[in-house]
Amino acid sequence: MARSRPTLKDIAERAGVHASTVSRALNPATAHRLSADVVAQIRDAAAALGYRPHGAAASLRTGLSRSVAVVLPDLTNPVFPPIVRGIEETLAASGFIAILANTGNDPDRYAAIFERLMSRGTDGLILASARRDDPIVDRCIAESIPLVVINRTVDRGGVSAVINDDDRGAALAVQHLCDLGHRRIAHLAGPQSLSTGHARSRGFNRAARSLGLAAADLSTVFADTYTRDAGHRAAKRLFRDASQPTAVACANDLLALGCYDALRDVGLRCPEDVSVVGYNDMPFLDLLAPPLTTVRIQHEEMGRQAARILMQHVEKPAQQPFDVVLRPELVTRGSTASLRRSSQVEARSTEPAFEA
Amino acid sequence: MARSRPTLKDIAERAGVHASTVSRALNPATAHRLSADVVAQIRDAAAALGYRPHGAAASLRTGLSRSVAVVLPDLTNPVFPPIVRGIEETLAASGFIAILANTGNDPDRYAAIFERLMSRGTDGLILASARRDDPIVDRCIAESIPLVVINRTVDRGGVSAVINDDDRGAALAVQHLCDLGHRRIAHLAGPQSLSTGHARSRGFNRAARSLGLAAADLSTVFADTYTRDAGHRAAKRLFRDASQPTAVACANDLLALGCYDALRDVGLRCPEDVSVVGYNDMPFLDLLAPPLTTVRIQHEEMGRQAARILMQHVEKPAQQPFDVVLRPELVTRGSTASLRRSSQVEARSTEPAFEA
DNA sequence: CTGAAAGCGCTTACAG
DNA sequence: CTGAAAGCGCTTACAG
Numbered sequence: 001m002a003r004s005r006p007t008l009k010d011i012a013e014r015a016g017v018h019a020s021t022v023s024r025a026l027n028p029a030t031a032h033r034l035s036a037d038v039v040a041q042i043r044d045a046a047a048a049l050g051y052r053p054h055g056a057a058a059s060l061r062t063g064l065s066r067s068v069a070v071v072l073p074d075l076t077n078p079v080f081p082p083i084v085r086g087i088e089e090t091l092a093a094s095g096f097i098a099i100l101a102n103t104g105n106d107p108d109r110y111a112a113i114f115e116r117l118m119s120r121g122t123d124g125l126i127l128a129s130a131r132r133d134d135p136i137v138d139r140c141i142a143e144s145i146p147l148v149v150i151n152r153t154v155d156r157g158g159v160s161a162v163i164n165d166d167d168r169g170a171a172l173a174v175q176h177l178c179d180l181g182h183r184r185i186a187h188l189a190g191p192q193s194l195s196t197g198h199a200r201s202r203g204f205n206r207a208a209r210s211l212g213l214a215a216a217d218l219s220t221v222f223a224d225t226y227t228r229d230a231g232h233r234a235a236k237r238l239f240r241d242a243s244q245p246t247a248v249a250c251a252n253d254l255l256a257l258g259c260y261d262a263l264r265d266v267g268l269r270c271p272e273d274v275s276v277v278g279y280n281d282m283p284f285l286d287l288l289a290p291p292l293t294t295v296r297i298q299h300e301e302m303g304r305q306a307a308r309i310l311m312q313h314v315e316k317p318a319q320q321p322f323d324v325v326l327r328p329e330l331v332t333r334g335s336t337a338s339l340r341r342s343s344q345v346e347a348r349s350t351e352p353a354f355e356a
Numbered sequence: 357m358a359r360s361r362p363t364l365k366d367i368a369e370r371a372g373v374h375a376s377t378v379s380r381a382l383n384p385a386t387a388h389r390l391s392a393d394v395v396a397q398i399r400d401a402a403a404a405l406g407y408r409p410h411g412a413a414a415s416l417r418t419g420l421s422r423s424v425a426v427v428l429p430d431l432t433n434p435v436f437p438p439i440v441r442g443i444e445e446t447l448a449a450s451g452f453i454a455i456l457a458n459t460g461n462d463p464d465r466y467a468a469i470f471e472r473l474m475s476r477g478t479d480g481l482i483l484a485s486a487r488r489d490d491p492i493v494d495r496c497i498a499e500s501i502p503l504v505v506i507n508r509t510v511d512r513g514g515v516s517a518v519i520n521d522d523d524r525g526a527a528l529a530v531q532h533l534c535d536l537g538h539r540r541i542a543h544l545a546g547p548q549s550l551s552t553g554h555a556r557s558r559g560f561n562r563a564a565r566s567l568g569l570a571a572a573d574l575s576t577v578f579a580d581t582y583t584r585d586a587g588h589r590a591a592k593r594l595f596r597d598a599s600q601p602t603a604v605a606c607a608n609d610l611l612a613l614g615c616y617d618a619l620r621d622v623g624l625r626c627p628e629d630v631s632v633v634g635y636n637d638m639p640f641l642d643l644l645a646p647p648l649t650t651v652r653i654q655h656e657e658m659g660r661q662a663a664r665i666l667m668q669h670v671e672k673p674a675q676q677p678f679d680v681v682l683r684p685e686l687v688t689r690g691s692t693a694s695l696r697r698s699s700q701v702e703a704r705s706t707e708p709a710f711e712a
Numbered sequence: 713c714t715g716a717a718a719g720c721g722c723t724t725a726c727a728g
Numbered sequence: 729c730t731g732a733a734a735g736c737g738c739t740t741a742c743a744g
Contacts (some may be wrong), residue, residue, distance in 0.1 A: 005737095007736095007737055008738065008739095009738070012741085017714075017715085018716075019715095019737090019738085019740075020714080020715065020716075020717090020738095020740080021431050021713090021714055021715075023514075023738070023739060023740085024713095024714085024739090024740095027739085030739095032739095033713070033714095034713065034714080035713065035714095038713085038714085052474055052475050052477050053737090054469065054475070054476050054477070054736085054737050054738065055412075055414070055476040055718090055737085055738095056411075056412045056413075056416045056421065056476075056477045056736085056737080056738090057412075057416050057417035057736070057737035057738040057739090058736070058738055058739075059412035059414050059720095059738090060410070060412045060413050060719095060720050060721065060736090060737080061719080061720050061723085061737080061738050061739045061740085062720085062738085062739065062740095063720080064474075065412065065476070067455070067476065070456075074441070075437045075440055075441050075444070076437045076441055076638075076639065078437075078639070079431045080437075081437055082432050083434075084431055084456070085430070085431050085432055085458060086499075088431075088456060088457065088458055089458065089460075092457065092458075092468075092472075093468070094470065097455050097457070097472060097473065098455065098456050098457070099423070099453050099454065099455050099456070099474055100426075100440070100444060100454050100455070100456040101444065101453070101454070102441060102445065102448075104445075105742080109448075112448075113448070115408065116448075116451065116453060117453065119408050119409050119410070119411050120407055120411040120421070120422075120453055121410070121411050121412045190719065196362065222472045229721045235521050248733080257643060260643065273502055283432065283434070284434075284613070284644075285642065287613060287616065287644045287645065288640075288643045288644060288645065289643065289644065289645030290645075310697065312640070330373075338440075342455065361721095363720095363721055363722085364722065364723095365720070365721080373730075373731085374723080374729095374731050374732075375722085375729065376722095376723075376731065376732080377719090377721060377729090377730055377731075378723085378732090379722070380723090380724095381731085382718075383723085386723095386724095389730095390729065390730080391729065391730095394729085394730085407722090409722085410720085410722065411722095412720085412721080413720070413722040413723090413736090414721080414722055415721045415722090415736095416720090416721080416722070416735095416736045416737065416738085417721080417722050417724085417735080417736050418722085418723065418724095418736085419736080472715050516730095527728035606735080635727090655732070
C-alpha cells in the first residue's frame, strides 16, 4: 500500500495546473493573487490526496524551518515545566514546533547540542541554560542566530532576555523576614556564575543594608548548583555554631528544600526555630511540611513572552534585542513566622497536612 | 560579514576533490572506502571552514531527519519531566533531537500537532498521550509511522509500548493497606479511557478479591482527569456518609493530593483517620505532609527504553512491535498507618516537617 | 493571473 | 577509489 506521499506535482496534475500555482494557492500569503476558483479547486485536490507539505523541502528552499529550540539545564527542576509549557503553547499557536534539549549543566554537551541544533536547521534558540559568561550566547550573536535568554541573563548584554526582577524579589523576602522581627538573617545563595544567583545575592545584601540590618547579623553560604543536595550541604554550614540565623532566605526553592533537610539534621524546627523563604514558587509547595513561603515568579508568562520575542527576531532579523522584566511577588505560607510568636505557631503546626 | 554557510562544494574546492567525495568522507559509514589521506584532507578543510551539515538538505534526499517527537498531555504533570529526560538523553546520545508537544488533552490540538509533526518530517513518535482508543495511533499504524506508546498503552495492540505492570502496582497498594489491617478500602480511580486508569482499577479489584475483602467494604469513585482538582472532587464523594473508608488507594499521585484536600475539607486526618496511597512516585513526595506512600514506577528507565525502541523502529522498519513491561515497587511513607496503631502514629506526626 | 525554470544542499546509483 | 549527474520537493524571480 504505502504509496509515497503526494507532492505539489500530484496535486497540480489532478487540478490541471502547474505545481507553482499549487504552491501559491496553498500559501495563505500568496493565495489572494490567484483566482478564487483555481484556489478552491487546488484546495480540494490537496484535501482529496491527503496532501501534507514537505517541511524539509520548504526549509531547504527558504532557509527557515519554523522550529525553535529550548535549551535548559535539566527538565526535572520543577521551575522549567511551566516555562516550557508557556513556550510550547505560544510557538504552537503560530505553527512553530519546539525542540527540547537538556544540557545537564555539562559544557561539552551544551556545545554538542548547539551544533546539532544548528545543523538541523533551527530558526532560533531560547536558552534557559545561559551562564553570565556564556560561549554559546557569544556564538549566536556572532552568527546572527535569533536568540532569547530566559529566566537568567548574560553579563555582556546584546541579547533579548525575559527575566524577573530578582533584586526586587530578594528584597521582598528580606523585608518579610524583617517584618516578622528577624535580625540574624542568612542568605543561602545560588551559583554566582548564573545571573539569578548573582542578582539575588546582590538584592539580598542591598535590601538588608537599606533596612539597617547589622552586617554582623548577616551571613551568606553558597550552593554550587540549584539542587536540593547542594542546598543541604550549604545550609549545614549555617547551623554549626552558636550565632546561627533565625531566618534563611534561599536563592531558590530546591535550595530551600535542602535547607529543610539540614534543619532536620540538627534538630531545629521550621518555622519555630528558623524561618525559611524560597524563590520561584515551584508547584506543590503548599503541600510541604511546612508549606514554603517563597517569591513567586511568573513561569508561564516568561515562557510565552520568550516565545513571542523569539518569533519576532526570526521573522524580522533587524529587530533590536530588548529585555522584558517581570515582577515577582511574595507568597506567604507556613515556613516563616514571627520571632516572638514562635510558640503560638507551634500550636498551628500540629495539623500540618492541612495548612494552606 | 555573515558569509553564507559553507557547503560540501566549498569544502570540495578547498580540498581539490568532488563534492560527492566530501560527502563520503564526512559520513562515517562510507569514509572507510576512501583513501585515508583524502579523508584527512577533507576533514581538515571542513574544520577550517567551520562546516556544519545542512540537515534539511540531507533530510530531503534521504527521507530521514533524525528527529523524534514526544507528545504528552501536559508537561506540568510531574510524572513527565523525568520520562522526557530519559527520552531526550537517550536520543541525544545517538544524534537524534527531541521535539516536544503538549496536547493539553484536547483532541483537536492533538490532531493538529500530529499533522504539523508529520509535515516537519519527524522520523517517529513517542506518545505519552495515547488513549485506549486513539485515532492518532491508528493513523500511525496505517501510514507505517514508527511509534512507541509510553506509560499508557492502547487496546488495539500492534504498537510497541513501554508500560508498567499496573495490575501488580495496584495489588501492591491494596496488599499494603490490607497488611496494615484496613478492610474498608476505597479506590480513587483515574480516567477509564486511559489504559492506566483502567488497568489500575482492574488491579485494585482483582487484588481485593484475591485477598478476600468483602465487596460491601470496597468502593470506587472515578476522577475524570489526572489532576489534583479532579481528585479533590472525586474524593469528596468518599467521605460523605458513615460507611467511609479507612484507606484510599489512588490511581495516581495528583489524585492523592486531591484526596488530601478532601480530607482537610471534612476534618479527617491522614494517616490517623484515613490512610492514602498514591501511584507514580513523582518528585518531592517525601516532603509532603504527610509524606505520601506510593507505587513507584521507573520514570527515566521508561523514557530510555522508549527512545531506544523507537530508534530501532526508525532504523529497521521491518522491526515487529513489542512491549516492555517494567516492575513497579511500593514506597512506604507516612500517609499509611496501621488501623490499630493510629494513636501512636499521631505522636510521630507532630514533627511533620522532618519525617522521612 | 499563471507557467516554466532554476536552484536550495545534500546523497547515491552509475560509471570508470 | 573517485567523479559526474540526477533528483529529493519545494519556492520564487522572471516572463508573458
